[in-house]
Amino acid sequence: MRIRPAKTLLLGTVALCYLFLYLPIIHIALASFARNYTFPYPPKWTLTIMGRLFSNSLYQAALGNSIIIGLCAAALSTLLAGLATIGLLRHAGRRAPLYLALFVAPLFVSEVLLGISSLIFNGLFLGLPGNLGSAILANAVHCFSYALLIIATQLYRYDWRLDDAAMVFGASPMRTFFEVTLPLVWPGLFGAFIVTFIMSFNNLEISFYLLGATPTLPSAAWGALRYGVKPELYALATCVNLVVFFLLAVMFVLMLTGTVTFGHRPERERSAV
């Protein structure tokens, strides 16, 4: 077979990009299952490090808290962003770009600053102590903007005239939403939920200021650094990465099988078989 330099170069570049992205993650994953975790080449397999992680009650509590923050912040931001997107697309009219800009502005605020300002504001005006609740709220602010962008790209393709059709045929606005709109746009909401879950699950900067003494996985890992890079951190990183990859794989499979088509595409309906 003839070697085509352009294609070889392209493939090489792609391989380099993937290595750049994934090499550190793969290293940590190997190390967390290896007897010599500082330099696992060639790896000798063992589950000792994983065992140490799972017998550590601090990390168990932290995992629980992270999941709570993740689920609640994702649910809250997806709900609000869904409502905001419907408002933007259906009712904002000519001022839509202005509203959109204001909705996504939190994306450009440093997470540390968002955390600090939420802490100060909560303490000064709301009298909210640092706890899971205020961490969820602060994370939802940040996630809301991401969720909005994800949902907006999906809902933009939704044909709102389907809502007209449902209403003309006797469905109240509420019924229309649950019978027609939601079944057609849920993939966008679901995608936003997963992404915002991962974001707030992994968040350190915002949560750090608002959690008080409550540990989450990122904050426990951050705190553990004071005592050097312990093997539990390897195991922790691997576990978190596994969860994240699992969620992404779920989304990928749903897209591949066509269960999730991301939005209603009117042009497909018109084409004859």
Place this chain on the structure above:
Amino acid sequence: MAYITLDGVSKQYGSVWAVDRVDMAIDKHEFVSLLGPSGSGKTTLLRIIAGLETPTQGRVLIDGEDVTHLPPHRRGVAMVFQEFLLFPHRTVYENLAFPLRMLKLQKGEIAERVDWVLGILALRGLEKRYPNQLSGGQQQRVALGRGLVGRPKVLLLDEPLANLDRELRQEMEVEIRRHQTALGIPFIYVTHNQEEALSMSDRIAVVRGGRVEDFASRTDIYDRPKTAFIAQFVGRSNRFEGVAAQASDRLAIRGEGVLIETAARPGIGEGDNVVAYVKNEKVRLKLAEPGAAAGANTIAARIRHVILRGAYAEYVLSWSGGELIASRPRDGAELPGGAEVTAYWDAADVDLFAQAGGDQ
């Protein structure tokens, strides 16, 4: 008492009146078309009747009830959309059952009614398909079925045939009219296609610039256009401009190279700028006789080419004033291309309008 009444209905978008003081009264068994070019406000008018738009002014009455401020789902109307708008996540059966479920009918009755609609629209066997597994014509039938199945007070149709090819369209025209007659409910049909409007309607409302120019029987709209716009828009006509001159009880219109004579009209007098229309099929042709004097309502022309339309032929003629089209049935006496002919028409077949200042 009319079944559907529009009373001074207007709709303003920004500074534009999309619908401007429309009054209409539609009877229970009528098939009415709203005919107009795109952007004339006919779809907005339909959506106001459906409740999808609220009029800025005026009232909408259906079956004696003022529904102006009722939301669409409480009006008991149904609609067939140009883009069909079938629910893509629902099967044909579920799409057809949707209006019935919203009426909270029993399961057995829903099945019965859906079966009835599947029968009259020849959709049996497609119940389990999804809309994207249907051809355009089948989707159209499902959309029509979904409109009929709930026995609405009125069925609103928004250019439902615009996405179908010509042959299918003509079949559906006959079918739609048949269902309307059988069900005895009013159909209000929006279209920009005069053939659809003429083939199905009892009455036609010609809409232009948000106003109804005329609302009359289809024969009146076609044979006795009330405005120059209708004469231009409905049917195919030849247009002449000229200046009117009074001649006893008749008007003589002197245009460029042509003299038109017709009966006097109120409102048109000596020296007025006028525009005259003669429908293509009213222009008759005979082979030119050498030496014959050119009289009123005749034009000496030459056949440039002949367009066969199947049952009739269109003769494209050139004359000193430009182009003229005459259409006539293909009765065997066909005229050859390139022939010198005399085109002529009856004085009664001239539609004459005063030329509004800069309007046409």
